[in-house]
Amino acid sequence: MLEKLRIMFELTYSQDDFAELRFYNLNSDQLLTILQSDNFLECAEPPTIIDCLKALQKSRQIKVYSNRPEVVSAIQKLALDPAILKELPQSYVATLMHCTSRMAIDDEIIWFSLAEHLSTRHDQFTIRSLSTMTYALTKISKHKPVILNFDNLYKRLELTFIKKFSENFRSVKGQDISITLTSYSKSQNGSV
Numbered sequence: 001m002l003e004k005l006r007i008m009f010e011l012t013y014s015q016d017d018f019a020e021l022r023f024y025n026l027n028s029d030q031l032l033t034i035l036q037s038d039n040f041l042e043c044a045e046p047p048t049i050i051d052c053l054k055a056l057q058k059s060r061q062i063k064v065y066s067n068r069p070e071v072v073s074a075i076q077k078l079a080l081d082p083a084i085l086k087e088l089p090q091s092y093v094a095t096l097m098h099c100t101s102r103m104a105i106d107d108e109i110i111w112f113s114l115a116e117h118l119s120t121r122h123d124q125f126t127i128r129s130l131s132t133m134t135y136a137l138t139k140i141s142k143h144k145p146v147i148l149n150f151d152n153l154y155k156r157l158e159l160t161f162i163k164k165f166s167e168n169f170r171s172v173k174g175q176d177i178s179i180t181l182t183s184y185s186k187s188q189n190g191s192v
Contacts, residue, residue: 009037018044023055031056035070046084047092057099065103079110085117094129101136106143122160127176135183
């Protein structure tokens with residue numbers, strides 16, 4: 001059955017077909033089959049690829065993602081291309097970082113590329129997206145604390161959080177404050 005699915009994805013699916021897929025209805029084997037398709041990685045829009053990765057991570061049917069070349073290559077395609085990251089909506093960049101950290105893919109090149117993107121655009125992200133990305137960086141840095149050390153970035157983000165909270169004090173939601181405090185406190189950084 002999966003072979004027929006692979007052939008279908010490889011030969012007959014277009015960008016529009018991939019965009020209409022409901023990934024949450026698929027099991028992990030089917031999602032991996034999609035990710036194995038070169039046609040999917042070439043034709044699908046980056047947000048669609050991120051939706052597929054998110055569904056795979058949320059299914060929790062796979063324990064070790066870093067041994068899956070199709071998963072790693074999909075993340076590399078997105079994370080290592082600055083043009084793709086620049087064009088992605090900020091919530092998708094946050095989702096990509098969150099999924100990658102939850103999958104425990106601790107490839108230094110991927111994470112330094114994502115951190116570089118965040119460091120150059122941190123003032124353009126919402127509080128919630130910044131919090132999600134801070135949490136993702138903190139979670140993944142526990143795997144390789146010496147190599148994946150983002151302390152300097154956390155210091156820059158601290159000022160961004162303060163600025164965003166002070167500029168929008170009346171419109172900040174309690175949930176945003178809670179998420180920010182949780183994610184930032186786990187980084188064990190800060191000037192206080």
